[in-house]
Amino acid sequence: MVEVSRLLSHYPADRQKSALLPVLHIAQKEFGGWLNAESMDYVARLLHIHPIEVYEVATFYSMFHTEPVGKVLIEVCQTGPCCLNGAERIISYIEKKLNIKVGETTRDGMFTLKGVECLGACGYAPMFQIGETFYEHLTEEKVDAILADMRSKNS
Amino acid sequence: MGRKLLLEHIDKPDINTMEGYIRHGGYRSLEKALKTMTPDAVTEEVKKSGLRGRGGAGFPTGMKWSFLDKSTDKPRYLLCNADESEPGTFKDRLLMEKIPHLLIEGMIVSSYALGCRTSYIYIRGEYMFILRILEKAIAEAYAKGFLGNNILGTGYSLDLHVHPGAGAYICGEETALIESLEGKRGNPRIKPPFPAIAGLYNCPTIVNNVESIAAVVPIVNDGGEEYAKIGIGKSTGTKLISASGNINKPGVYEIEMGISVEEFIYSDEYCGGIPNGLDIKACVPGGSSVPILPKQLLFKQSDGSPRLMTYESLSEGGFATGSMLGSGGFIVFDEKACIVRNTWNFARFYHHESCGQCSPCREGTGWMERVLHNIEYGHGKMEDIDLLWDIQRKIEGNTICPLGDAAAWPVAAAIRHFRHEFEYHVKYPHRVFDADHVYQPEMKMQTV
Numbered sequence: 001m002v003e004v005s006r007l008l009s010h011y012p013a014d015r016q017k018s019a020l021l022p023v024l025h026i027a028q029k030e031f032g033g034w035l036n037a038e039s040m041d042y043v044a045r046l047l048h049i050h051p052i053e054v055y056e057v058a059t060f061y062s063m064f065h066t067e068p069v070g071k072v073l074i075e076v077c078q079t080g081p082c083c084l085n086g087a088e089r090i091i092s093y094i095e096k097k098l099n100i101k102v103g104e105t106t107r108d109g110m111f112t113l114k115g116v117e118c119l120g121a122c123g124y125a126p127m128f129q130i131g132e133t134f135y136e137h138l139t140e141e142k143v144d145a146i147l148a149d150m151r152s153k154n155s
Numbered sequence: 156m157g158r159k160l161l162l163e164h165i166d167k168p169d170i171n172t173m174e175g176y177i178r179h180g181g182y183r184s185l186e187k188a189l190k191t192m193t194p195d196a197v198t199e200e201v202k203k204s205g206l207r208g209r210g211g212a213g214f215p216t217g218m219k220w221s222f223l224d225k226s227t228d229k230p231r232y233l234l235c236n237a238d239e240s241e242p243g244t245f246k247d248r249l250l251m252e253k254i255p256h257l258l259i260e261g262m263i264v265s266s267y268a269l270g271c272r273t274s275y276i277y278i279r280g281e282y283m284f285i286l287r288i289l290e291k292a293i294a295e296a297y298a299k300g301f302l303g304n305n306i307l308g309t310g311y312s313l314d315l316h317v318h319p320g321a322g323a324y325i326c327g328e329e330t331a332l333i334e335s336l337e338g339k340r341g342n343p344r345i346k347p348p349f350p351a352i353a354g355l356y357n358c359p360t361i362v363n364n365v366e367s368i369a370a371v372v373p374i375v376n377d378g379g380e381e382y383a384k385i386g387i388g389k390s391t392g393t394k395l396i397s398a399s400g401n402i403n404k405p406g407v408y409e410i411e412m413g414i415s416v417e418e419f420i421y422s423d424e425y426c427g428g429i430p431n432g433l434d435i436k437a438c439v440p441g442g443s444s445v446p447i448l449p450k451q452l453l454f455k456q457s458d459g460s461p462r463l464m465t466y467e468s469l470s471e472g473g474f475a476t477g478s479m480l481g482s483g484g485f486i487v488f489d490e491k492a493c494i495v496r497n498t499w500n501f502a503r504f505y506h507h508e509s510c511g512q513c514s515p516c517r518e519g520t521g522w523m524e525r526v527l528h529n530i531e532y533g534h535g536k537m538e539d540i541d542l543l544w545d546i547q548r549k550i551e552g553n554t555i556c557p558l559g560d561a562a563a564w565p566v567a568a569a570i571r572h573f574r575h576e577f578e579y580h581v582k583y584p585h586r587v588f589d590a591d592h593v594y595q596p597e598m599k600m601q602t603v
Contacts, residue, residue: 010275010316015356020338021321025280053338060340061321062507063280079242080443080500081399081486117324117504118242118443119281122399122486123406132283 004046017049020057024064033073034065062116070105070112071154075129078115081122090126090138091115097147110151156424157411158385160373160393161366165253171288173295176256184375185301188264189309192375197268201371203379205391210236210327210364211442211482212557213466216371222351223269224359232360233271234336235262235368237278237285238320238327242443242504243484246395247365249407251278251285255292259315261368263301264375266313269361273314277332280321289317324508328556329362330354331510342510343556366395386412390465394483396425401435401489403427415461416440416469417454420487433489437572440469441481443501444561446568447494448478474568491593494576498569499527505562516559519550523566530577533584540577544570 004023011018023043024035031039040054047054058064065073076091091113095101098111105112121127124136135146169175176182188197202217223231235258239247251258258276266274278286293315296302304312318336320326326335330344333355354360370392374382383391390412399405402420404427410419419425420435429435439447456462457472469480488497506520523546529535547563554560570577576594580587 010314010318012356015337017338018318018336021280021335022319025283025319025321047338049338056340057338060510061280061323063322078500079504080497081243083497083500084400084486084488084492116322117507118240120239120245120248120279122243122245122484123397124245125399125405129281132287134284 016047017053020047020049020054021061023047024054024058028064033069033071034067036066068105070109072110072130072150073112073114075114075116075119076102077117077119077121077125077127077129079118079122081118082125082127085125087126090128090140090143093140094143094147097143110154111147157409157414158393159409160382160385161250161257161369161395162254162407162409165249170254171256171292173256173292173299176254181256182260182301184264184372185260186307188267188375189307189311194268194270197264197371197375200374200379201268204370204374204382205379205386205389206367206370206374206382207389207391207466208364209366209370209394209483211241211444213480216363216367219351219363220269220361222349223361224352225270227359229358230273230356231269231271232355232358233262233266233269233274234329234332234355234360234362235274235276235365236327236329236332236362237276237282237365238324238332239282239365239482240279240324240327240508241482241484242501243399243439243486244397244442244482245399246397246407246483248282248285250365250369250395251282252288255285255289256296257369257372258289258365259292259296259301261371262315263296263306263313265361265363265368265371266315267311268371272312273316275336275355276315276317277326277336278317278319279326280319283319286317286319293317323510324504325510325556325558328558331556332362333360340510342512343558345555387463387465388467390467390480394464394480396464396483396485398426398485398487400487401429401433401492402487403430410464412463412465414464415454416464417461419464419485426485426487429487429489431489433491435487436490436492437488437494439478439484439486439488439565440464441479442484443486443504444557444564445479445481446474446477446564447488447572448568449572452476452572474564474571478568493531493587493592493594494569494573495527495531495580495587498566499524499531501565502527502562505558509558509562513554513559515550515553516562519546519559520562522546523562527566530580531587533580533587535577535581535584537578537581539581540570540574 007019044051102115126138127136164179206216207213323341326341331341335341350360502524506524511517547566550559551563
């Protein structure tokens with residue numbers, strides 16, 4: 001709540017809706033990596049706006065998830081420049097390794113694999129993002145090590 | 156070695172800290188502007204510099220500033236567009252990650268010139284780790300008295316905040332960015348009114364790219380005329396180029412405007428040539444939205460002179476034989492790269508990123524993606540190529556914002572210059588099932 005008050009102070013008193021995106025980021029992190037109706041309603045009350053104003057925003061932006069995701073969300077860049085440097089091979093490798101397709105979650109709820117559009121790392125391809133971290137210049141060996149590390153941290 | 160105005164000290168290990176940045180000459184423009192110049196004098200220097208918007212459109216920054224409505228007593232806002240999402244572009248990220256104070260210094264000086272009391276940096280949500288870097292640097296600037304009330308005792312006050320997006324390419328369009336900052340979906344607004352008259356909260360607003368704002372620092376330090384001495388014609392100063400794709404040395408390079416495309420690709424100072432002994436096939440010189448250029452048009456203008464890294468030279472010949480400098484997202488394709496596959500990939504990108512407001516874009520981007528997918532995977536028909544041409548033509552110019560054009564241009568240019576590769580896919584479907592398939596030049600058919 002301290003963080004929410006700090007964010008609200010960035011915008012004019014009569015324009016508190018401006019804090020919606022930053023507050024939704026916090027809510028998603030706090031409520032298990034995705035936004036259900038209750039958490040969106042809670043955000044609406046915090047900002048004194050209608051729930052529909054939160055829903056329409058949450059469904060517009062690709063970083064907000066309105067369905068459950070695994071503990072570790074792997075977002076692989078699949079846009080042109082990354083593909084010129086092997087992004088598609090890395091995606092296939094992760095699919096095979098985790099035995100899921102892009103868009104799916106492993107049965108144990110540990111990993112979700114998502115293909116995303118350009119993350120601004122074209123020169124360091126192939127790459128994926130987990131949480132706030134960019135993992136770049138990926139190889140199969142690097143992927144193995146990162147996923148093993150993630151699994152042990154989140155078990 | 157070309158002159159570096161922005162990235163000169165990027166390799167200094169402490170350049171990300173306040174002390175390090177000041178030790179290497181940082182925050183001089185702040186002292187100079189606030190203590191010795193009027194706000195209008197700062198704007199005048201930016202006009203003299205010839206600086207053009209570095210986000211992609213290339214509109215003169217000083218002229219944009221001069222449109223700001225100063226006749227009302229409403230607050231004015233400067234918004235920094237750090238939504239960098241154009242495929243192939245990663246220059247702003249580097250600048251903010253390594254030299255955050257350069258952007259902050261530029262924001263303070265620019266806000267002073269425009270008479271803003273509150274300014275925002277709108278950064279794409281995926282760059283949350285950079286938001287943290289910027290917030291730390293902003294806190295340092297407050298502690299030093301460079302932000303907040305009565306900066307350096309001059310009576311000028313400014314608050315600066317960073318605001319995250321949440322994954323939407325369209326929010327790099329300035330009116331969508333404003334909508335997003337107001338806590339709404341990123342649907343672009345119909346212009347006019349332009350943001351300079353009615354932008355954030357209906358107040359006069361200027362939106363500038365990260366690199367444009369950073370460039371204000373050397374412009375104020377050395378004077379606009381000095382800045383304008385670098386470059387050729389209306390392409391003045393230095394430009395950050397993000398180089399990616401099939402090159403030996405991908406990365407961000409600060410170039411003096413006016414070096415040749417050939418030098419940029421083959422010199423060891425920059426891209427270092429094409430790996431694996433392969434030849435170059437094509438290049439998208441300014442981010443995914445700009446037309447792709449085949450090798451034979453890339454290095455020479457239509458008059459036979461070398462093509463240069465400038466706004467004018469890259470667009471010479473219009474879209475028939477030219478492209479655009481755009482955001483400086485420089486994507487290189489070697490001879491094995493499949494143009495159809497890349498065009499499908501970009502079409503999928505624009506379909507995903509269309510905000511859905513305008514029918515030609517909402518429906519057309521998805522339609523192009525599906526047709527291109529069919530061709531790429533060996534299910535295309537010859538008439539699909541003309542169908543694609545028809546769809547892109549009906550999107551271009553028929554939408555509220557330029558995303559429609561940005562989706563249409565790559566498809567149009569790919570067909571214009573590489574029609575034979577599309578025909579190859581239709582004619583030899585069994586050869587293109589494999590994702591790594593290579594177009595065989597000896598199979599080249601008559602271009603129709």
